[in-house]
Amino acid sequence: MKKETEALEVLSNERLAEDVFALSFRAPYIAEVARAGQFVMIMACEKSERIPLTIADRDKETGSVTLVFKVMGRSSSDLSFMKKGDSLFYAAGPLGKPAVFPDGPGRAIAVGGGIGLALIFPVIKEMTAKGLSVSTIAGVRENKFLFWDDRLRAGSEKFCLTSDDGSCGEKDFVTGPLKRELEAGGDIKIVYAVGPVIMMKTVADLTRTYGVATMVSLNPIMVDGTGMCGSCRVNIAGKTRFACVDGPDFDAHEVDFNELISRLSLYKDKEEEASRAPHKCRCL
CATH class of the missing domain: 3.40.50.80 (Nucleotide-binding domain of ferredoxin-NADP reductase (FNR) module)
Structure with a gap:
């Protein structure tokens, strides 16, 4: 695991479906060594929470990592408003154990x-x-x-x-x-x-x-x-x-x-309260 020290530049942030986004950002080390099943801890800005997101795709050649997330609370909402050229505040990974599968055939x-x-x-x-x-x-x-x-x-x-x-x-x-x-x-x-x-x-x-x-x-x-x-x-x-x-x-x-x-379900009431509040960017 490593905290990326290079600028975590947002390369794209595409809306895939209702409240679902695919965020791609530059993180060469993570892109190089991550494997299926692993995740990153990420923060949109200094005032965001650290949230875990599983790595959905990566490109070793471009050094890019793609995360797909659903807007559930305030911190994921912060991520959804990020634009190309912005920089994430924090990303650490890859975390967790990689997925392990038996060899084929089968x-x-x-x-x-x-x-x-x-x-x-x-x-x-x-x-x-x-x-x-x-x-x-x-x-x-x-x-x-x-x-x-x-x-x-x-x-x-x-x-x-x-x-x-x-x-x-x-x-x-x-x-x-x-x-x-x-x-x-x-x-x-x-x-x-x-x-x-x-x-x-x-x-x-x-x-x-x-x-x-x-x-x-x-x-x-x-x-x-x-x-x-x-x-x-x-x-x-x-x-x-x-x-x-x-x-x-x-x-x-x-x-x-x-x-x-x-x-x-421990914090469901607080998550619902946060999601009802109008979004105010905390990353400026």
């Missing part, structure tokens, strides 16, 4: 929901590099939240899109096509899921019945990203682990999802 299934559509993009690349045949299942609530489906389709041997309301793809949850894939059998070596916690929980419950190894990328509350504060603790097989240094990927069948859901 099948792998990547499941992404919501922002998870961006986060499985580097995962699909890594799975393919391992010689695995990748089936991707992408799920959104409705069409206005859909993005990067073209990238996911291009990188997968099989691709399925679902939406809760049927406005794009199949009207279903991701567990529908996932069950079809599991019942089809074959040499499924791993399922990897990232998205809303309840989605990851239902994926884990389903794959458990089929005895298929499953990994999930967890997103608990996080403050420093180095294992010092303990705020990102999660219960894995009855033992406390820290998502920032022991994860963020864990065996889905060992995660106490109920405890994770409870902890994620």
Whole structure:
């Protein structure tokens, strides 16, 4: 891990979907060494909070890193207002352990929901590099939240899109096509899921019945990203682990999802209060 000392110049900040943005910035070291599943701690300005964002893409040649985020509170709102030529105040990474996948041949299934559509993009690349045949299942609530489906389709041997309301793809949850894939059998070596916690929980419950190894990328509350504060603790097989240094990927069948859901709601009232307030740039 390293704090970038060069100017963290914003190269682009594209709105992908409703309240969803792709922020690319210059960070040569992170772009050079980061791997699938790792994240950065980032601050738009000195008055912003440090927030963890998983690396969605990187380019070694240009030294650029791309983060995809949804505006959830004041600090992510600060990021959404950044423009090309601005500079981030802080970025440290890559943090966390890289995603680990078995070698091919064999099948792998990547499941992404919501922002998870961006986060499985580097995962699909890594799975393919391992010689695995990748089936991707992408799920959104409705069409206005859909993005990067073209990238996911291009990188997968099989691709399925679902939406809760049927406005794009199949009207279903991701567990529908996932069950079809599991019942089809074959040499499924791993399922990897990232998205809303309840989605990851239902994926884990389903794959458990089929005895298929499953990994999930967890997103608990996080403050420093180095294992010092303990705020990102999660219960894995009855033992406390820290998502920032022991994860963020864990065996889905060992995660106490109920405890994770409870902890994620600790500051929900304050997040809602902050999101209702009109945006006033704090980065000037």
